[in-house]
Amino acid sequence: MTTTHTALSQRVLHLSESETLKMARMARELRALGHDVISLSLGEPDFDTPGHIKNAAFQALHDGYTKYTPVAGLPELTKAISEKFKRDNGLEYKPEQIVVSNGAKQTIYNLCQSLLDPGDEVVVFAPYWVSYWEIIKLSGGIPVPVYAGVDREFKPTPQQLDQAITGRTKFVLFSSPCNPTGTVFDRDELQAYAKVLARHDHVYVVSDEIYEYINFTHEHVSIGSFPPVKDRTITVNGFAKGFAMTGWRLGYMGAPKFIADACAKIQGQVTSGASSFGQKAGAVALMSDLGPTVAMREAFRERRDIVLSMLEEIPGIHSNHPDGAFYVFPDISAFFGKSDGHVIIHNADDFCDFVMTNAHVGLVSGAAFGDPNCFRLSYAASEEQLREAIRRLKDVLGRLR
Ligand code: PMP
Ligand code: GLU
Numbered sequence: 001m002t003t004t005h006t007a008l009s010q011r012v013l014h015l016s017e018s019e020t021l022k023m024a025r026m027a028r029e030l031r032a033l034g035h036d037v038i039s040l041s042l043g044e045p046d047f048d049t050p051g052h053i054k055n056a057a058f059q060a061l062h063d064g065y066t067k068y069t070p071v072a073g074l075p076e077l078t079k080a081i082s083e084k085f086k087r088d089n090g091l092e093y094k095p096e097q098i099v100v101s102n103g104a105k106q107t108i109y110n111l112c113q114s115l116l117d118p119g120d121e122v123v124v125f126a127p128y129w130v131s132y133w134e135i136i137k138l139s140g141g142i143p144v145p146v147y148a149g150v151d152r153e154f155k156p157t158p159q160q161l162d163q164a165i166t167g168r169t170k171f172v173l174f175s176s177p178c179n180p181t182g183t184v185f186d187r188d189e190l191q192a193y194a195k196v197l198a199r200h201d202h203v204y205v206v207s208d209e210i211y212e213y214i215n216f217t218h219e220h221v222s223i224g225s226f227p228p229v230k231d232r233t234i235t236v237n238g239f240a241k242g243f244a245m246t247g248w249r250l251g252y253m254g255a256p257k258f259i260a261d262a263c264a265k266i267q268g269q270v271t272s273g274a275s276s277f278g279q280k281a282g283a284v285a286l287m288s289d290l291g292p293t294v295a296m297r298e299a300f301r302e303r304r305d306i307v308l309s310m311l312e313e314i315p316g317i318h319s320n321h322p323d324g325a326f327y328v329f330p331d332i333s334a335f336f337g338k339s340d341g342h343v344i345i346h347n348a349d350d351f352c353d354f355v356m357t358n359a360h361v362g363l364v365s366g367a368a369f370g371d372p373n374c375f376r377l378s379y380a381a382s383e384e385q386l387r388e389a390i391r392r393l394k395d396v397l398g399r400l401r
Contacts, residue, residue, distance in 0.1 A: 015138060019130050019368030023352075027362040038389040039362035040377045043179055043327065045244040047299075050292035053243060053285045060280035069273035072264040073100030073252070080283040085254050088212070089222040091235055093254030099263045100282070102274050104210050104238035104251030105131055108173075110263035111206060111234060111253070112139035115170050123164045125156055125174035126370035127181055127329065129208070132173055133370070141170070145370055150320050150331045154181040154371075158192040165200050171234075172197065175208035176223075177215050180369040180376040181329040182304075182322020184215055190223045198228035204259075205233040210251070213242030213293045215324040216301045224254075234259060241325075242293050243285045248278045300326045303379045303386060310390040314397060326380040329366065333373040338400040345400065348372050358399075359392035 005013075023041035030037045072078060078095040085091040101107045108131070116122070118140035124132055126145035136143045146156040146164045161172065172193075176185040185193075197203055207223045224233030238251030255263065273279070307328055311319045319330035335345050340358075345351050348365040352375055355361050366374030379386055 011138060015134055018134070019364055023356075023362050023364050026356065030356070030360065035360050037356075037360045037362060038381070038385050038392075040379065040381055040386075040389055041362040041364045043241075043325075043378050043380065044246045045241060045296060045326070045380050046382065047244040047296050049244050049248070050285075052288060052292075053245070053281050056284035057277045057281040060277035065276040065280050067276060069276050069279060071099075071268040071273050072096075072260065073098060073273060074276070074279045074283070077252075077279045077283045080286045081252050081254070084286045085235065088220070089209075089235070090225040091222055091254060092230075093235070094257075097254050097257050097260045098252060099255070099260050099267065100250065100252045100274050100279060101263075101267060102249040102251070102271055103240065104208065104236050104253075105135075106249075106267070106271065107236050107238070107251045107253045107263070108132065108206070108208070109135050109139075110266050111171075111236075111255075111259070112136055112141060113266050114259060114262035115204065116141035119168060120170045121166060121168045123161065123169055123172040123203075124370075125154075125172075125178075127154055127178070127366065127374070128173075128370050129175060129179045130368045136173075142168075144169070147370065149371065150318060150329070150374065153320055154178065154183045154329070155185065155189060158196045161193055162196045162199070165196075165203060167202075169200070169203050171204035171206050173206045173208070175210065176221075177211035177322075177324025179211065179325055180327050180364070180366070181320060182325045182327045183320070184217050184323040185221070185223075186217070187219065187221045190221050191226055194223055194226035194229045197232075201232070203232070205229050206236060207233055208236045210236065210238045211241050211325040212237060213290070214297050214300055214326060216297070216304070217323045231256065239282055239285060242296075244296065245282075245285070248275075248281070250274055250278050250282050300379070303381075303383060304328070306383060307377065307379045307386055307390065310387065310394075314390075314394045316397065326378055328377050328379065329369075329371070329374050330377070331373045332375060335397065335400055340396075340399040340401075348375055351375060355393060355396060358396040359389075361389045361392055
């Protein structure tokens with residue numbers, strides 16, 4: 001008989017567990033043991049899906065939307081997405097250039113499977129969302145990070161982007177607003193990247209805009225709206241964050257037609273179309289008033305301000321000042337080498353373990369996102385929980401010498 005280890009493919013043996021989901025699991029396990037854990041590890045809005053969107057799903061079920069849909073999405077939803085791209089982003093994707101998937105995570109998986117051959121490179125802005133790295137590797141690609149630290153609000157320079165591109169680069173991948181940093185790239189910055197990419201016409205751009213509606217600057221810019229990269233940009237978005245619909249599993253993209261067709265072909269062999277009644281509700285979400293989304297955004301902004309002002313009071317924590325999403329990504333390298341008399345903090349992993357064990361607060365190590373000097377805190381939690389968590393954080397960090 002084969003051992004468990006030899007039975008598994010090299011592919012899965014080389015895959016890391018999603019660090020965000022792992023920390024959420026650890027928090028659940030500690031809670032089950034009776035500990036009062038505050039988990040600020042998962043990027044998931046704590047709000048419920050707005051009522052009118054839920055009602056649209058109930059209505060769809062009543063109306064018999066219980067069957068398979070076209071793989072790329074119900075025509076009514078692909079049309080709504082095409083209109084949304086035009087209305088909000090100045091992007092021209094026709095309905096046949098849209099593919100709806102079971103979450104934006106699947107959208108990114110479809111893209112990597114469709115575009116990457118073994119040895120192809122993907123330039124990834126670092127810090128990056130955990131799953132980018134693993135999905136690229138799973139697809140045979142080589143992730144190539146372009147990194148900027150907290151001192152530059154995690155914004156790589158156009159020169160860095162230019163230097164990272166080789167003849168093997170298939171696409172550039174980044175998110176704005178960014179997970180894990182909350183950084184928002186503005187018009188000038190995106191235009192400067194587009195100018196670099198104009199010189200490399202074999203390179204596609206994958207712009208992940210899933211946090212579009214959680215932006216405190218009031219201007220969301222899509223890189224695909226700039227002429228040099230207009231026909232080479234794949235714009236990824238989804239319902240999870242802006243409409244508090246994480247569990248619905250609904251994401252989408254607009255892409256050059258041949259890429260959309262390739263992604264639909266892959267999806268057609270793996271999962272088929274996303275859930276029928278979820279898609280009906282998604283169309284309603286995009287076409288209705290964004291009032292509930294704006295209210296959530298404002299709540300996130302208030303929480304960001306509370307979190308930043310409380311973190312400022314903790315010596316050794318050097319936080320960024322994010323303009324979007326619901327994360328802060330502070331540098332904690334000042335604690336490296338310090339100890340509470342029992343354990344020594346060597347890196348961000350040790351830091352997060354120490355905080356989880358001693359304060360019962362769940363954070364995610366920046367190492368998982370390509371920055372081992374930082375941790376990610378998701379402030380998608382109640383004000384009361386945030387205040388208590390940071391109070392505990394301050395208390396346990398005060399024990400480190
Ligand atoms: N992109 C980014 C930047 C994310 O943070 C997430 C996490 N939800 C996703 C994509 C995937 O979203 P979904 O839940 O729609 O799969
Ligand atoms: N994207 C969220 C996060 O970064 C959800 C978890 C996940 O899908 O990895 O926490």
